[in-house]
Amino acid sequence: MTASPGGRRVVLDAGEAEGSSMTTYDADLRAILGEDFTASFRGELTGPTDDEYDARRAVYNGMIDRRPGLIARCRDVADVMAAVDAARRHDVLVAIRGGGHNGGGLGTCDDGLVIDLSEMRGVRVDPAGRTVRVEGGCTLGNVDQATHAFGLAVPFGIMSTTGVGGLTLGGGLGHLTRRLGYTIDNLLAVDVVLADGRFVTADAEHEPELFWAVRGGGGNFGVVTSFLFRAHPVKDIVGGPTLWPLDRAAEVMRWWDDLIRTAPRELSGFFAFIGVPPGPPFPEELHLETMCGVVWCYTGPPEEAEEIFAPIAAFGPPAFHAVGAMPLPALQTAFDALVPPGLQWYWKADFVDELSDEAIARHVEHARLPTWRSTMHMYPIDGAAHDMEPDATALPYRRARYCQVMTGVDPDAAKAHELVAWTRSYWEAVHPYSAGGAYVNMMMHDEGPERVRASYGGNYERLVAAKRRYDPGNRFRVNQNIEP
Ligand SMILES: Cc1cc2nc3c(=O)[nH]c(=O)nc-3n(C[C@H](O)[C@H](O)[C@H](O)COP(=O)(O)OP(=O)(O)OC[C@H]3O[C@@H](n4cnc5c(N)ncnc54)[C@H](O)[C@@H]3O)c2cc1C
Numbered sequence: 026m027t028a029s030p031g032g033r034r035v036v037l038d039a040g041e042a043e044g045s046s047m048t049t050y051d052a053d054l055r056a057i058l059g060e061d062f063t064a065s066f067r068g069e070l071t072g073p074t075d076d077e078y079d080a081r082r083a084v085y086n087g088m089i090d091r092r093p094g095l096i097a098r099c100r101d102v103a104d105v106m107a108a109v110d111a112a113r114r115h116d117v118l119v120a121i122r123g124g125g126h127n128g129g130g131l132g133t134c135d136d137g138l139v140i141d142l143s144e145m146r147g148v149r150v151d152p153a154g155r156t157v158r159v160e161g162g163c164t165l166g167n168v169d170q171a172t173h174a175f176g177l178a179v180p181f182g183i184m185s186t187t188g189v190g191g192l193t194l195g196g197g198l199g200h201l202t203r204r205l206g207y208t209i210d211n212l213l214a215v216d217v218v219l220a221d222g223r224f225v226t227a228d229a230e231h232e233p234e235l236f237w238a239v240r241g242g243g244g245n246f247g248v249v250t251s252f253l254f255r256a257h258p259v260k261d262i263v264g265g266p267t268l269w270p271l272d273r274a275a276e277v278m279r280w281w282d283d284l285i286r287t288a289p290r291e292l293s294g295f296f297a298f299i300g301v302p303p304g305p306p307f308p309e310e311l312h313l314e315t316m317c318g319v320v321w322c323y324t325g326p327p328e329e330a331e332e333i334f335a336p337i338a339a340f341g342p343p344a345f346h347a348v349g350a351m352p353l354p355a356l357q358t359a360f361d362a363l364v365p366p367g368l369q370w371y372w373k374a375d376f377v378d379e380l381s382d383e384a385i386a387r388h389v390e391h392a393r394l395p396t397w398r399s400t401m402h403m404y405p406i407d408g409a410a411h412d413m414e415p416d417a418t419a420l421p422y423r424r425a426r427y428c429q430v431m432t433g434v435d436p437d438a439a440k441a442h443e444l445v446a447w448t449r450s451y452w453e454a455v456h457p458y459s460a461g462g463a464y465v466n467m468m469m470h471d472e473g474p475e476r477v478r479a480s481y482g483g484n485y486e487r488l489v490a491a492k493r494r495y496d497p498g499n500r501f502r503v504n505q506n507i508e509p
Pocket of ligand 1: 120122133187190198199247503
């Protein structure tokens, strides 16, 4: 047997693999991690020869096809500690899987050990203290469902299937960012299993440097087994999409930018180029048309909603306007079915300080989508996200007004090349008008160390120092990596 567990392929000869007729195959890491680990691990271990292997190694993005040596579905913190410790002792590459939604597939790896948190989905709301304790493998939907029952919400992203783990550690932006800040601005504490196997709690007073680093620094510093968030009284909202014909895109974008600039923080609306989904509630004559639009979310006093939306419903006028009162989780789940797991997915993102007329012209030139599920979103991130200084958390974007992301999406793997080409050429055209760097949560796995460095701007060196302190051997390197 050749075993190179530091991230290289592990190969068994046929004679050594009992019952196997294959000459070589990706070996199960169980043999390397040893019985000390496998016997005490309480969750499930799945290796390449197990029936569940293909289902468990699959991640959200169908473009990603990695073959881990072992998937350790942890049941509790003790399992996470055991897995990290075994990986450390045997020098095995580790990937941490939260919701498995990362576009670049950074919740998995080839050959190494996947510490899979997807069974750790406990949520405990403290309605009196307005906090919520969330286990590391939760999706946004798990938390929304629990908090909504108490009329509370944590500001997360726009789709319920995304993992809290990756989204939070990279920053977290969505419908409530203008009013309540990034997700990390509402993070009060984290429980972390560090690379040396220690379990620590980090908050403003304990391990403050670690607490600073995890608020934007991704999974670089350890496995976060639970998050403690501040929750806010947000229950029902007024929201939904407004769509205009594509030939009015420049005009709509300029109007929307001006509107957001002066809008109360309770109103958010992200601009989008979309292919109209071929089904209700969209009228048949619009199905599969490429259009421009805004998806709104208003969390202010309901009696003021009519006044807020009157000029919006009149601008243009729109081809479609479906804004109404609904529970926040209804908006958060509205797009889930349109982009189920397993689609081809390729995206690139930038933060934007100002939306100039030239930038708008470049956007409009690239708005012809390669497939109807492909899209460009521009999320407002002013308001409360600007209340903190750029060095208050590892995520430095506290002056940018938008985060823009262009995404090529389709079920057909044969279209992958076209999706990548469209995304790259669109991004190249608008990147010169951006704030530089990227949003680490909306990057692919291959954008390179320079782009990671640029994304952290003036906070990068401090992150390197934190990495040297908490993970000097770079055990956690399957991420947008901060090299120690
Ligand atoms: C359909 C879709 C919609 C999205 N919408 C939004 C949005 O509205 N707003 C937004 O901000 N982002 C959004 N994202 C981006 C999302 O934040 C990132 O893809 C994020 O990485 C997903 O986290 P995850 O836990 O699901 O991913 P995973 O693939 O499981 O993990 C991603 C990264 O985070 C690390 N990680 C995950 N959990 C932990 C943990 N508990 N401890 C330590 N490290 C961990 C992993 O190691 C990996 O490096 C969206 C993504 C998709 C695919």
